[in-house]
Amino acid sequence: MTWAVIAKQDARTTVGARSVKVLLGLLAFVVLLFAYIYPVVGGDTISTARFPGFVSGALATLVPLVALLLGYNAVAGERESGAVLLSLSLPHSRRDLVLGKYVSRTGLVAGTLLVSLVGAGALVVYPFGELDVVPFLAFVLFSLSFTAVWSGLGVAVSLAASTKRRALVAGFALFFLFVVVWDAVTGALQAGLTAVELIDGSLPDPLRFVVGLEPGRAFGRLVTGFVDPTDSIEGAWYLSKWVSLVVLELWVVGPMALAFLWFDGRDLS
Amino acid sequence: MEAIGAHDVSKEYGSETALDRVELTVEQGETFGFLGPNGAGKSTFINVLLDFVKPSSGTAEIFGNDCQENGVAARERVGVLPEGYSVFDRLTGKQHIEYAIRSKEVEADPIEILDRVGIRDAAEQKATEYSKGMAQRLVLGMALVGEPDLLLLDEPSTGLDPNGAAEMRDILREENERGATIFFSSHILEQVEAVCDRVGILQDGELVAVDTIEGLRESLGGGTKLVITVDALKNGTMETIRSVGGVETALARDDATVEVTCTNDAKMDVVVELHQAGVDVVNFRTEEASLEDMFIEYTGSAHR
Numbered sequence: 043m044t045w046a047v048i049a050k051q052d053a054r055t056t057v058g059a060r061s062v063k064v065l066l067g068l069l070a071f072v073v074l075l076f077a078y079i080y081p082v083v084g085g086d087t088i089s090t091a092r093f094p095g096f097v098s099g100a101l102a103t104l105v106p107l108v109a110l111l112l113g114y115n116a117v118a119g120e121r122e123s124g125a126v127l128l129s130l131s132l133p134h135s136r137r138d139l140v141l142g143k144y145v146s147r148t149g150l151v152a153g154t155l156l157v158s159l160v161g162a163g164a165l166v167v168y169p170f171g172e173l174d175v176v177p178f179l180a181f182v183l184f185s186l187s188f189t190a191v192w193s194g195l196g197v198a199v200s201l202a203a204s205t206k207r208r209a210l211v212a213g214f215a216l217f218f219l220f221v222v223v224w225d226a227v228t229g230a231l232q233a234g235l236t237a238v239e240l241i242d243g244s245l246p247d248p249l250r251f252v253v254g255l256e257p258g259r260a261f262g263r264l265v266t267g268f269v270d271p272t273d274s275i276e277g278a279w280y281l282s283k284w285v286s287l288v289v290l291e292l293w294v295v296g297p298m299a300l301a302f303l304w305f306d307g308r309d310l311s
Numbered sequence: 312m313e314a315i316g317a318h319d320v321s322k323e324y325g326s327e328t329a330l331d332r333v334e335l336t337v338e339q340g341e342t343f344g345f346l347g348p349n350g351a352g353k354s355t356f357i358n359v360l361l362d363f364v365k366p367s368s369g370t371a372e373i374f375g376n377d378c379q380e381n382g383v384a385a386r387e388r389v390g391v392l393p394e395g396y397s398v399f400d401r402l403t404g405k406q407h408i409e410y411a412i413r414s415k416e417v418e419a420d421p422i423e424i425l426d427r428v429g430i431r432d433a434a435e436q437k438a439t440e441y442s443k444g445m446a447q448r449l450v451l452g453m454a455l456v457g458e459p460d461l462l463l464l465d466e467p468s469t470g471l472d473p474n475g476a477a478e479m480r481d482i483l484r485e486e487n488e489r490g491a492t493i494f495f496s497s498h499i500l501e502q503v504e505a506v507c508d509r510v511g512i513l514q515d516g517e518l519v520a521v522d523t524i525e526g527l528r529e530s531l532g533g534g535t536k537l538v539i540t541v542d543a544l545k546n547g548t549m550e551t552i553r554s555v556g557g558v559e560t561a562l563a564r565d566d567a568t569v570e571v572t573c574t575n576d577a578k579m580d581v582v583v584e585l586h587q588a589g590v591d592v593v594n595f596r597t598e599e600a601s602l603e604d605m606f607i608e609y610t611g612s613a614h615r
Contacts, residue, residue: 047413055401123397128407128450131361131391132414135383310363311354311395 044134048142053150056112065108066150070158072104073097077162081170091174093166094181095270101155101185102258106192106221109151110213113196116143117305118209127311136306140201144298148193152186159185177269184268184290188261191293198301220256228253247278254281260290312374314339314461314492315360320369322355322516329355331516332369337494337509339460342487344503345496347513353496354394356513357465361391373461387415390454392447394465398438404449405434408456417457428452429478443470451479455486462486464495468502480506537571537578540594541585544569551588555580567593 056062076097081088084096117140120126129139159182167173195216203209231249235241245253254263266273267283275283315337322330329352337343347353358364359371362382371378376385398407408421425431428448433441438449447470454462462483468476483506487493497503503510504524511521520527541548544566552561552569557577562570571581578597585592 044414044416047410051410051413055399058401120399124395125397125399127361127363127393127396128399128453129414130363131386131393131396132411132453133383133386134414138383307365309358309365311358 045138045142045145048129048134048139049145049149052116052143052146056146057150062112062150065111066154069104069108069151069154070161072100073155073158073162074165076100077165080166087172088166088170089172089174090163090166090178091172091269091271093162094178094265095273097162098181098262098265101188102261103221105151105155105185105189106195106217106258109148109189109192110196110217112147112151113193114200114209114213115206116147116197116200118200118203119206121310122205124311130310137302140197140298140302140305143200144194144197147197148190151193152189155185155189156182177271181265181269184261184264187290187294188257191257191290194294194298198297201301201305220258224253224256224258247281250277251280254286255289257290257293260286260293264290312339313337313372314341314374315343315494316372316375317356317359318370318372320356320359320371321367322352322359322364323367328516330359330366333513333516333518335511335518335521337492339492340487340490342483342493342506342508343495344507344510345494345513346500346503346510347496347498349498351513352516353498353513354465355516357394357463357496360463361386361393363393388460390456390459390462392450392454392462392464392467396450398441398446398449400439402438403435404430404438404441404445404452407438407449408452411453411456415457419456424452424455425449427455427482429475444472444475447471448475451482455482458489459491461492461494464493466497467495468497468499476502535573535575535578536598537569537573537581538564538596538598539569539571539581539585539592541567541569542591542593543567545588545590548585548588548590551584551590552581555584 057066077093080093080096084092117126120129126139130136134142163173163178196213199212199216200209203212228245231253232241232243232245235245236243254260263275263281263286264283267275267286275281279285313336315335317333317335320330320333321328333352333356345353345356355364359366360373360378362378362385365379373385373389376382376387378385399410402410404425405421408419408424412419412421422431422434425434428451430441430445430448430452433445438446441449447467451464451467454464464483467483468479471479480502483493483495487506493506507524509521509523510527512519544563549561549563549569552558552571555573555577557574558581559572559574560570561572564570573581582592582595
């Protein structure tokens, strides 16, 4: 188990790149900016339980972008250049390599997000807000899981693609599908089915479930269900917050596991 | 104990056969030269040992550990200089060595190692700025970390000038004297001839010969090379020589000199045959066949 050596090495060189500093700085800046604005526009009750509902939409866009951009090059670039052969000439297994890269890239984004959210919590509480510890802690955990999902997707495309460029294209395809157009497609589906009078304005539960499988939706439902006191979710059992929790955790492990199995069986040169 | 054991290792890429049932054992303490023209499958074989490439069939072991099933254990006591690598972005030479030290979980002084491979002065320089030869020295340095029991080197002298190649050979000798097994591939014969106990010759994915240098010489009909100077080569002279029983190869060096490898008994027959064909033999001498001749003999890669 030498993944820690790889993780440490990777984190050190990754964070040395200016583009990475910019991305992580952007993430921290946006989270803190939202925390700074929130007490001004947040209405009567300012609390750390309500703040997540305010910031989660921004996170649902920004976290995928930052995590993908950090993750897509985790392995693909070194595989393309041949540097990966130097690592694997040493007594590292491919599993250690992938785990180390994943821990490093996820850790950088998750660590930045954690620190920013703690800072944001402080900005919300002082001077006029309320501190609701449990919902806010839950929100932090969900945010970190959501980060792990997108970082995992980034590393997964990095494992599946044989070149850096292909990994970047695949990463953007995922981002485009899940983050950019998912809502529009859902809306179009809803409008279409309503127009042909198959449904009456809102999607039936099974379809809502399918649409809700997207990681950002699952993350949003967790915030709605567990954290935000002003909101709740309704519908069949498979639309519950607990199922959303399972869906999000499956996104954490599923793509990485599949991509690793693919990578592990590949010839590298 | 076997340092390397390959059993019926084959690798196919579609309909291309890169390795064809390679059977090879390298004993501990040997210096083994793995010889063959470019594209013969030398790197593919080494990559199977490193699990960069999965064999289509057969198994390979390093110190008894299966290279595919148990790759980390197999590479634990091995120093590697692979083919087709590149150095890490943003790391200095010294940091490369440090990475190898941490990965192998050993204690070592990176500067001492860089000094040994001759790039101490470039220790703090980014390795991406290194020349090919310096990168080659750096990766050899990474391989030397932790006094490995086996050095697995794929074309180690690539990018080195003759001086550098000689230094590389010196290091290999020192490592072998320390007790390490050396396995390295090359398409340059003199390097193999200079340091190897045994050589294997790979041709089109097939291991066509494994022997000591002396053994290879003997198997080549006594290994006699005849250099014959004649007044002038005529049409058909080469064919005449080749038709003599016991002649292995005949090459025209220029328009008045012929090199013939043949059995000892055939030497006079060649001269007699030439005389009968009306060619005047001005001079002739014999030489011991070099590995180059054997290599040409085995691989048929001469410019004939």
